[in-house]
Amino acid sequence: MHDQILTRIHSTTLGVLGGLVLLLGFLATPSIAEKKGERVYSFNAQGELIQPQGYREWIYVGTPVTPNELNNGKAAFPEFHNVYIHPDHFKKWKKTGAFPDGTILMKELVSVGSKQAVSGSGYFMGEFIGLEATIKDSRRFKSEPGQWAYFSFTREGKKPAKTGKAFPADKCNFCHQAFAKDDWVFTQYYPVLRAAKPGRK
Ligand code: HEC
Structure with a gap:
């Protein structure tokens, strides 16, 4: 009787452990896109x-803003820029400190809304007003500097377009090439990427 109960406890424990191992295995498995080197x-x-x-x-990863008030009323990009990186590529960045082939970052433009809050004067996000993307792809953008290409879906006063054409290098790429800190990406303004970069003191 006693033995039987022990056996039962044992098999239950083993069952739970087995389940945990399976779950951990599943969590550690790279996503499908990463595994196949797909885009x-x-x-x-x-x-x-x-x-x-x-x-x-x-x-x-961060939200730069260059408000009109600090740029003589005519900032080139007066809105907030919320920047996101795909989780697969963030994972690689964390491991290697480099952006892997196939990296994509999105930048969503948000208008400056109210400049007053209960906490004081400042800049507060208003509405979504635009969407841009950048992609590093050595197959598709072989001849682009750094293999990065730049896209916009923004349509003034309307919802972002469903598709976006790549810009010529002298419209977008050149400025990123010249001034971005890490491989064409402005990591100097993205504390989340800096904090995750390996080897950082
Ligand atoms: C005058 C220089 C300049 C030009 C030209 C430029 N950018 Fe950028 N871009 C920046 C700066 C600075 C940032 C980071 C700060 C910010 O977003 O305001 C940035 C950030 C980005 C990001 C976020 C990811 C990253 O690489 O940091 C995307 C996406 C982007 N730009 C797309 C574009 C597109 C599309 C064009 C062309 C239509 C373009 N950029 C032209 C300066 C430039």
């Missing part, structure tokens, strides 16, 4: 990037 984004037949979905649930 997490897609292009249509005209070579336009199809607007990625669900990016607000990717890894959020």
Whole structure:
């Protein structure tokens, strides 16, 4: 009787442990895209990037803002820029401190809304007003500097477009190449990426 109960306890424990091992294995498994070296984004037949979905649930890295008031009333980008990186690529960045082939970052533009809150004067996010993306892809963008290409879905006063064409290098890429801290990406303004970079003191 006693033995039977012990056996039962044992098999239950083993069952639970087995379940845990399976669960851990599952959690450690790379996502399908990462495993096959596939791309997490897609292009249509005209070579336009199809607007990625669900990016607000990717890894959020920072929000630069260059308000008009600090730029003589005419900032080039007066809105907030919420920047996200795909979780697969964030994982690699954390491990290697580099952006892997196939990296995608999204930048969502948000208007400056109220400049007053109960906490004081400042800049507070208003509405979503635009969407941009950048992709590093050595197959598709072989001839782009750094293999990075830049896209916009923004349509003034309307919802972002479903697809976006790559810009020529002298419209976007050149500025990133010249001034971004890490491989064409402005990590100097993204504390989340800096904090995750390996080897950082
Ligand atoms: C005058 C320089 C300049 C030009 C030109 C430029 N950018 Fe940027 N871009 C920046 C800066 C600075 C940041 C980071 C701060 C910010 O977003 O305000 C940035 C950030 C980004 C990001 C977020 C990821 C990253 O690489 O840091 C995307 C996406 C982006 N830009 C897309 C574009 C697109 C699309 C164009 C062309 C239509 C463009 N950029 C042209 C300066 C530039």
